[in-house]
Amino acid sequence: MSPLRASRAGEPTFEFADAAQPGEPLLVVDDLHTSFRTGRGTVRAVDGVSLTVDRGRTLGIVGESGSGKTVLSRSIMGLLPPRDVITSGTVRFAGNELTAMDQKQLRQVWGAELSMIFQDPMTALNPVKRIGRQITESLRLHLDMDRKEADATAVELLRSVGIPSPEQRVRWYPFQLSGGMRQRVMIAIALACAPRLVMADEPTTGLDVTVQAQILDLLGELQRERHMAVILVTHDLGVVASRADDIVVMYAGRIVERAPTHTLFADTRMPYTQALMDSIPRLADPSGVRLHAIAGRPPDLIHPPPGCKFAPRCPYAQEKCRQSEPPLRTAGSPDHLFACWFPLVNGVSTAPSPDGSSPGSPPSAVVPATPSPADTAIDPNAEVRSP
Amino acid sequence: MSDLTFELPGARSPSAETVLTVDRLVVEFKSGRQTVQAVSGVSFSVMSGETLGLVGESGCGKSTTGRALVQVQPPTSGSVVYKGQDLGRLSHRRLRQARTKIQMIFQDPISSLNPRRRVKDIVAEPLNIWRRGTKAEREAKVRDMLEAVGIEPDAAGDRRPQEFSGGQCQRISIARALMADPDLLICDEPVSALDVSVQAQILNLLADLKAKFGLTMVFIAHDLAVVKNVSDRVAVMYLGKLVEVAPSDELYRSAAHPYTEALLASIPEPDPEHRSEHKALSGELPSPLNPPSGCRFRTRCPYAQELCAEQEPPLRDIAPGHQVACHFPLVGGPSEGPVDGGALGVEPAPA
Numbered sequence: 001m002s003p004l005r006a007s008r009a010g011e012p013t014f015e016f017a018d019a020a021q022p023g024e025p026l027l028v029v030d031d032l033h034t035s036f037r038t039g040r041g042t043v044r045a046v047d048g049v050s051l052t053v054d055r056g057r058t059l060g061i062v063g064e065s066g067s068g069k070t071v072l073s074r075s076i077m078g079l080l081p082p083r084d085v086i087t088s089g090t091v092r093f094a095g096n097e098l099t100a101m102d103q104k105q106l107r108q109v110w111g112a113e114l115s116m117i118f119q120d121p122m123t124a125l126n127p128v129k130r131i132g133r134q135i136t137e138s139l140r141l142h143l144d145m146d147r148k149e150a151d152a153t154a155v156e157l158l159r160s161v162g163i164p165s166p167e168q169r170v171r172w173y174p175f176q177l178s179g180g181m182r183q184r185v186m187i188a189i190a191l192a193c194a195p196r197l198v199m200a201d202e203p204t205t206g207l208d209v210t211v212q213a214q215i216l217d218l219l220g221e222l223q224r225e226r227h228m229a230v231i232l233v234t235h236d237l238g239v240v241a242s243r244a245d246d247i248v249v250m251y252a253g254r255i256v257e258r259a260p261t262h263t264l265f266a267d268t269r270m271p272y273t274q275a276l277m278d279s280i281p282r283l284a285d286p287s288g289v290r291l292h293a294i295a296g297r298p299p300d301l302i303h304p305p306p307g308c309k310f311a312p313r314c315p316y317a318q319e320k321c322r323q324s325e326p327p328l329r330t331a332g333s334p335d336h337l338f339a340c341w342f343p344l345v346n347g348v349s350t351a352p353s354p355d356g357s358s359p360g361s362p363p364s365a366v367v368p369a370t371p372s373p374a375d376t377a378i379d380p381n382a383e384v385r386s387p
Numbered sequence: 388m389s390d391l392t393f394e395l396p397g398a399r400s401p402s403a404e405t406v407l408t409v410d411r412l413v414v415e416f417k418s419g420r421q422t423v424q425a426v427s428g429v430s431f432s433v434m435s436g437e438t439l440g441l442v443g444e445s446g447c448g449k450s451t452t453g454r455a456l457v458q459v460q461p462p463t464s465g466s467v468v469y470k471g472q473d474l475g476r477l478s479h480r481r482l483r484q485a486r487t488k489i490q491m492i493f494q495d496p497i498s499s500l501n502p503r504r505r506v507k508d509i510v511a512e513p514l515n516i517w518r519r520g521t522k523a524e525r526e527a528k529v530r531d532m533l534e535a536v537g538i539e540p541d542a543a544g545d546r547r548p549q550e551f552s553g554g555q556c557q558r559i560s561i562a563r564a565l566m567a568d569p570d571l572l573i574c575d576e577p578v579s580a581l582d583v584s585v586q587a588q589i590l591n592l593l594a595d596l597k598a599k600f601g602l603t604m605v606f607i608a609h610d611l612a613v614v615k616n617v618s619d620r621v622a623v624m625y626l627g628k629l630v631e632v633a634p635s636d637e638l639y640r641s642a643a644h645p646y647t648e649a650l651l652a653s654i655p656e657p658d659p660e661h662r663s664e665h666k667a668l669s670g671e672l673p674s675p676l677n678p679p680s681g682c683r684f685r686t687r688c689p690y691a692q693e694l695c696a697e698q699e700p701p702l703r704d705i706a707p708g709h710q711v712a713c714h715f716p717l718v719g720g721p722s723e724g725p726v727d728g729g730a731l732g733v734e735p736a737p738a
């Protein structure tokens with residue numbers, strides 16, 4: 001018996017088991033809130049997020065720095081420190097409620113069932129440990145492998161993430177590897193125990209575009225082979241466009257649009273999503289063309305503006321947007337949610353034009369916001385939450 | 388304001404069109420007993436008012452080239468001529484003066500600003516060092532410059548870099564770089580640490596400032612989509628050498644080097660229907676300690692032939708202003724046949 005196992009002997013054991021009901025998604029996040037107490041006030045970093053991820057699927061979470069996407073991913077994992085952090089809501093993973101588990105129980109889940117690939121592989125890897133040891137650590141702990149078996153598995157894992165001559169490389173230290181190679185090692189560690197869900201938080205930010213393509217392709221391949229679910233957190237819609245099944249767009253701690261990837265791009269409803277798409281430089285555009293930057297910055301999460309949080313930066317914002325917050329709702333297809341009073345239709349805003357007239361109607365004195373055809377189809381109570 | 392502008396003694400009149408000429412630039416580093424050649428004979432020129440993009444993967448030598456341009460990293464051989472002055476031959480004093488006209492912006496905006504100093508002091512520093520203008524003039528110029536980069540001088544001047552986001556810090560870095568009225572701005576990955584939304588703001592800002600102050604730019608980055616957006620011409624670098632130089636739009640329309648093609652293919656398009664017809668690049672950059680024989684890209688090139696291992700392809704013209712270093716360029720089909728050797732990649736870019 002390994003020393004690791006011996007040290008735990010006698011402790012009450014917790015065995016994680018898949019307790020999901022038939023048809024229940026692998027991950028169900030319901031009304032998750034995470035706030036931080038700071039000297040200046042309470043920061044509402046995640047403010048009522050609900051989402052689901054099915055087995056073997058990929059969910060992209062997209063937003064700018066400060067949108068709460070990283071705090072959301074850590075809240076789902078249960079990785080935030082208890083001090084000065086206020087959380088509420090539930091996270092169910094394979095039928096188990098993660099939010100009700102203690103640290104000891106979570107340690108059985110982390111790495112084994114639910115693992116994470118971090119943004120910066122240099123700081124996430126231990127600089128004074130050989131990479132082989134960093135992979136075998138979780139194999140021996142979770143899968144109870146002996147040293148020899150774990151070593152052999154580590155070599156196989158390095159081979160599967162495309163590291164040449166893995167027999168030698170297991171003995172290397174992180175500093176001997178390039179950034180791309182380190183991220184491959186991170187993936188090998190994350191996948192070592194065949195988790196059901198991998199959370200990848202900006203896994204390719206800071207890497208070259210050529211390496212980024214390689215790493216994302218690799219992750220996709222391994223995901224198909226192992227039937228893993230993946231949550232891909234990124235600020236770049238281009239990264240998730242061809243890799244995610246569904247996309248959640250976050251702004252100021254909330255989901256502002258959620259749709260299957262194809263729908264999100266073909267039928268964007270939320271002006272913020274459109275603005276994110278437009279800010280990406282396109283190769284097909286002539287050089288020197290002016291980029292569509294989003295003016296301003298995300299709001300202060302201690303004193304967020306009333307109404308729609310995007311209204312101060314939104315080119316179509318109306319009085320209503322500045323006063324009351326739009327609920328997350330659907331129009332047409334039930335799996336397409338957005339939080340906007342005047343959603344885009346075919347890329348055109350349904351908001352009244354700046355002179356106060358509604359589109360197509362003659363200019364007149366301030367008209368109350370006319371519901372667009374798309375709006376009228378909406379059930380007024382349709383503040384939809386994920387199933 | 389005239390007191391605040393820097394006059395470079397001995398500089399030629401601005402009628403000279405070429406601002407910067409780089410000829411057979413070589414930069415070597417000692418690595419134990421071995422010597423690593425980070426830049427292996429790079430030649431190009433930058434015209435007045437032009438933006439030249441320098442693109443390539445990590446380790447290709449693009450940042451070292453940028454640093455060698457301002458002699459922060461002294462070149463091992465070759466020359467960097469700025470407006471008729473060979474920067475490598477200037478005395479220390481003259482070089483410092485010349486450098487006021489050539490400013491750099493770095494990748495990590497937060498670590499390139501001193502965390503303990505106030506924003507207005509950081510931005511004023513170039514003027515303080517050169518003791519230009521009176522205190523009031525300096526303060527006025529700091530205000531103007533902060534406003535020009537979109538930072539509110541009253542609200543921000545007394546604060547410290549840590550209170551700002553990455554995008555704002557990059558704006559402050561840009562303000563500092565422009566205080567000395569440079570002609571040439573060398574931007575080393577200025578937006579790669581930023582979000583796409585902020586990236587667009589900074590790229591637009593650089594375009595505005597370039598027009599406002601009549602700048603010439605060298606823009607170094609690994610993302611060809613970004614480089615293409617800002618540059619008039621793009622030079623593609625691989626393992627210390629230029630492999631292709633072309634006007635931006637032409638480079639995109641008719642990339643002639645297989646490496647350029649691979650770089651184009653690796654850019655994620657924000658379109659779920661987009662399927663790149665090019666295959667993503669496999670493998671990593673070979674070690675510059677022991678570069679491959681012949682063409683340095685041949686170990687990763689899908690079209691490599693025997694000739695590519697034997698003979699190094701020179702950088703040659705294939706169209707006006709379009710040069711490529713490949714035996715079998717992708718123009719008019721992948722196989723054009725070998726060409727006669729010429730000078731080995733040392734032709735400066737034509738005007």
